[in-house]
Amino acid sequence: MPLVIERMEGVRSAALTWLLPSGCATDPAGIEGVSTLIQELLLRGCGGRSSRDDADAFDQIGGSRSASVGTYAMVVGASMLGRNVEKTLPLLVDMVRTPTMDEESLEASKDLAMQAIDSLKDDPQERAMLAARARHQPSPINRSGLGTKEGLEACTREVVMGHWQAHALPKGSILALAGDVDGSAIESQMNALLAGWVGSAPTPKIGPVGPRGYAHENDPSAQVQIMWIADAPTEASPDSILEKLLISVLSGGMSGRLFSEVREKRGLCYAVSAGYRGDKDWGTMTAYVGTTPQRAQESLDVLQAEIDRITSPAGAVTAQEFQRAKIGMKSSLIFSGESSGARASTIAADIRRLGRPRSLDEMAAEVEAVTLEQLNAYAQQRRWGSVTIQTMGQQGLKV
Template sequence: MQLSSKSSQTHQFIHRMVLDNGIVLLVAENPTADIIAARIFIRAGSRWDPPEQAGLSHLVSAVLTKGTEKLSSLEIAEQVESLGASLSTDATTDYFLISLKSISADFPEILELAADVLRSPSFPTAELELERRLTLQAIRSQQEQPFTVAFDQLRYMMYGEHPYALSGLGTEKTVAQLSQTDLHNYHRTHFRPDNLVISLSGRIDPGAAIALVNQVLGDWQVPPTPLPTLATLDVQTTPCRQAIAQDTQQSIVMLGYLAPPVRDGASSTVRDYSVLKLLNTYLGNGLSSRLFVELREKRGLAYEVSAFYTTRLDPAQFVAYIGTAPENTAIALEGLQSEIDRLRVTPLTGEELQAAKNKLLGQYALGKQTNAQIAQTFGWYETLGIGIDFDTLFQKQVAETTADAVQDVAQKYLTVPYVSLVGPAGAVDKLANYP
């Protein structure tokens, strides 16, 4: 049994190793509880789906655990339940994920099962058709939700031909056309040892982790074909306003701004990412956030109001949104816009800045409490290509952010927004310009 790795690195309590077949292994030794959590990241996801196959990653994740060359869907479920363990899959925009957790004594067995699912899925036809129907139902259901309709429209406006323009679920047309062969081709292309990051956290030391992963996956050889690469796609669209008329009880107003990806190698862009995360916390995170206090509590305009800034491989979205009564749509749009414009012209006070820092850093720390959260966080950083040291860098940059830096970043990115409107025709149509 091989106990060595090609290279290794230790950061705080995270050990990073590259195994001989290219698997990147991260280990966080945490003996507090008799649990081991693992996240197996595959560098895939809907960003890799061709436009005509939108929804492919999602469908692969839905069917992956429904059968292998050795086991049926029922046998897989029974084995997981007999161990009192968990095994699940997910496909996001920028990665594909297999999650597992068990007590330490049972972890080798659940890892063996996960390896079988990872390497030899059969994608049974009956299971594929069932998951296809469920996906189509989910797509139709989302078309009845004003927030989702507004966000779908915003993505199309901001990303154009880029894969980020499409929902991870795909469209009714593309999902209906996906075949079992498409799923097998996806698996053959992306599921390979040199495209994997395995992140473990729990009662296991690095030496034992290397031995176990080599025992289970060490014979998996790298195929002769090169790894799939992502083409660099520029996002070149023009900010505009668009509306979709729906007979809804409220209007949804969304403002979107193109913002930097986290993986950009420029140090200034990495700093901008951290500052925008801080701005997002100040604007839209919780009942004390600027948007909630000003637009809901003081002005009574919002049923809901918030902001989010996604972490992405490619240019991301900084989004602020409000749900409001249809008759208040125009004033809600003006109010939302003015609160963001304020960031460019009025520096945050020392008290506002420190409160936002405390909230962001506190929530960040709380997001790394459990073994599953630790495995997820560091595996995600490794998969993004920013490395496990980003954990320290991000916290340092947030702590060192000044009011001037906040204003500079706001002036750089939060300028002219894309505006997506959904609501009754009389409330939204007059606010759109459809350029």
């Protein structure tokens, strides 16, 4: 298991991100949602301690912990004062290696997971996003992470514990710490705490891409949700920095083209945005508009027109837009560099997606090295390919 430690001068806090190969993509068919239950159960007692005792142990050292499920990994996180790292690590190792996962906690976790699924009825934006993702990405990376009610019901304690024991293993795991930390001391302590921990988890098999194209789901709401997804460069691709800058021009806050054209000038929507997500083997560009039934068709038309325009000579990125996008990206890097939690998370993600951690200076230099001519050349050869458009509202739209 890679262990990466970055000391940050001038901070007194420390943070940890531990990725374990047990994301929702690893859920077997028929028990979709087992990783969601594990996420909750990891916080409900371990190492022979009850849920309350475990919470008290973290409180006594002024630390906090978390668990969240992603597509590929279960993410265990913690933050603490630097002087308390040594006391925190045994508690986190207990979370990973000896969770209690008792029957009472399992039933309570199932209830919470069912409520999360039911809550989607009141969140049309999230439902539209999940529907678009399900139709765009290949199985099983197109899953929501919430699971299904049928899958949750099928999860017994034996099933849940067995899945965790088969996936919470060192090969495929990544541990990153940042902040006020002593690298050599942490390495020595973790080697002792993880003695005898061996094995590798099975890798999920990736199926064919989804059907993509256009789909509509009827919803009686007075709102209309529009999701737009296209493939994009992977995080490791040299083009990923160009894609990020291009999307920043489209959606870099209130000065972005989408906000200006769709909302500010025409008053078509209450929300509009675009974003990039890059992973090891895939990347996506996603755009979203939240509007009303009367303005939905024009909102989609203008959204598509702006996405297409930026790839044309007539819609070339201007010098002012370019500088604003670069400044915005470098500012985000500076802000993240001041947070030990953000740094630990970024380091772990870099190792999983790129195979190595990047320094803040390296990422800033990558942004600075791009020229306006390079960005426009990239934009004008950019093709969106097979796009997914998902709408949710009272009636479908023309695409």
